[in-house]
Amino acid sequence: MITGKFLAKYLRISIADKKRVSNNTKAESNSIIHQRELISRYISEKQIGFFMQSLEFVDDGYSGTNFDRPAVKEMLSLVRERKIGCIIVKDLSRFGRNYLEVGDYLEQIFPFIGVRFIAINDGYDSDNAIGSTKGMEIAFKNLLYDRYSKDLSEKIQSSLQVRRKRGDFIGPMAPFGYQLSDNKRILEVDAIAAQYVKQIFKLAGKGYRIGEIAKILNKEKIPTPGQYKNQKKLQYFIMDEKESWDCKKVRKILQNQVYLGTIVNGKTKVTEVGGSHFRQIPEEEQIYVPNKHKAIITEQEFRLAEKVVKKNRS
Secondary structure (H helix, E strand, C coil), X not given: CCCCCXXXXXXXXXXXXXXXXXXXXXXXXXXXXHHHHHHHHHHHHHCCCCCCEEEXXXXXXXXXXXXXXXXXXXXXXXXXXXXXXXXXXXXXXXXXXXXXHHHHHHHHHHHHHCCEEEEHHHCEEHHHHCCCCHHHHHXXXXXXXXXXXXXXXXXXXXXXXXXXXXXXCCCCCCCCCEEECCCCCCEEECHHHHHHHHHHHHHHHCCCCHHHHHHHHHHCCCCCHHHHHHHCCCCCCXXXXXXXXXXXXXXXXXXXXXXXXXXXECCEEECCCXXXXXEECCHHHCEEECCCCCCCCCHHHHHHHHHHHHHHHC
């Protein structure tokens, strides 16, 4: 159980930062390792929190556009419990890029609770900012960070839209029955999984209902998409090997036009620039690009499957 006042080291790197770091660019300065070394060196040189124990909070792969991050939420929870006396970050953008939220913490919440806040590269230390113009400088920097984040998000969305219309595959994992090509933009048939997909459509073509298809697949011990990807070490986490086929899994395959060689992009959209909440896009507004990769089934097989799906809904 945490008691007393602690010094909090907060480190954050976004997914975009991680990609740039992996490409050996100057973004290496944003890496978690670099941030940790910078903060530790600063604490040692300035002898900050000499009588405090340190706690480290790391959000690895999270955007700074909001505070919906596990580590920062844990840290701020301890702040509210008055268990943290000082927070140190590499710079303000690591703590957050939303200037209104960051401003509230710097100007209202932290001073009220008595938390010292230090942003090393911005030269900001709340202990030295009282009665000076530092508050205005920080507010302006926060505004620039916020604007930069939104501009970057808009550019990324614009680039994604070009890729969507071109018919590039956009996603970290290929659909069941396919695998990613070397350039990650084109789908290639996975010979083994494709046979399972063909079997599902063949059963639908014979008139089997979705529930019946699921039972047959389970009886024949056909691996589910999750199990198959886990077996091939294509998944980021361990799937439950006891999971089984159900109506939802079968229906998802029977309704997916990717098996016709068609790429469907733009299924969801962020509700606001820089945000993390998505909304579903109506089918008629989604982007369909045919003949982008080798089909696993025929148009006739897909239409027969459509009838099975509709029959299950009636």
